Amino acid sequence: MNTFRTTIICLFLCVFNSYAQSIQDIIDKVNIDTLALTIQEFSGEIPTVVDGNTVTILNREQANNDLAADYLVQKLEALDNITINDQQFDSNGRNIIATQLGKTNPNDIYIICAHYDTVADYCADDNATGTAAVLEAARLLSTQCLDNTIVYALWDEEEIGLNGSFFYATEAANNGDNILGVLNLDMMGYDGDAPGSQEIMNLI
Numbered sequence: 788m789n790t791f792r793t794t795i796i797c798l799f800l801c802v803f804n805s806y807a808q809s810i811q812d813i814i815d816k817v818n819i820d821t822l823a824l825t826i827q828e829f830s831g832e833i834p835t836v837v838d839g840n841t842v843t844i845l846n847r848e849q850a851n852n853d854l855a856a857d858y859l860v861q862k863l864e865a866l867d868n869i870t871i872n873d874q875q876f877d878s879n880g881r882n883i884i885a886t887q888l889g890k891t892n893p894n895d896i897y898i899i900c901a902h903y904d905t906v907a908d909y910c911a912d913d914n915a916t917g918t919a920a921v922l923e924a925a926r927l928l929s930t931q932c933l934d935n936t937i938v939y940a941l942w943d944e945e946e947i948g949l950n951g952s953f954f955y956a957t958e959a960a961n962n963g964d965n966i967l968g969v970l971n972l973d974m975m976g977y978d979g980d981a982p983g984s985q986e987i988m989n990l991i
């Protein structure tokens with residue numbers, strides 16, 4: 788969990804590099820319990836509630852992850868200043884895209900993203916961890932008035948060929964989107980025994 792906290796701090800330093808006075812306030816609001824709860828719910832360790840029903844998200848494989856996608860929509864819909872695009876890009880593929888428009892430079896875009904699909908049951912590390920971090924970043928940053936647009940993107944079908952992010956990137960290129968930076972979070976919770984396996988990689 789320390790890896791989570793450090794990485795999210797890095798995210799905020801990137802996004803808030805011109806608002807030094809508010810960085811610490813936001814960092815202090817990163818909630819380890821919230822991150823842990825999201826991972827537990829999203830990897831089927833504990834039940835959760837989606838659309839009013841108590842459910843267990845045991846599996847997020849591509850043909851079996853609509854419940855997971857609905858969970859993400861529900862989490863993001865609870866936030867202010869966010870517009871959600873439930874982006875269906877093929878028969879099983881759903882990217883969940885939440886956009887927070889920048890107040891000064893709405894056409895300047897930063898993306899914080901993770902894939903949410905899996906190769907098997909549970910898959911807490913790959914990639915409930917990255918998904919939880921994106922949700923936590925959205926929870927905290929959506930309360931802020933930001934100069935630039937932030938896109939919180941949760942990709943589907945990463946495990947079978949990067950399909951979701953490829954679809955988004957292709958559309959963005961065709962639209963001429965001015966994407967200034969992307970932070971992609973994958974397998975942040977790996978707990979290996981090898982020396983150095985807990986180090987933070989340079990995300991920028």
Ligand SMILES: [Zn+2]
Binds near residue numbers: 902913914973974
């Ligand atoms: Zn992954």
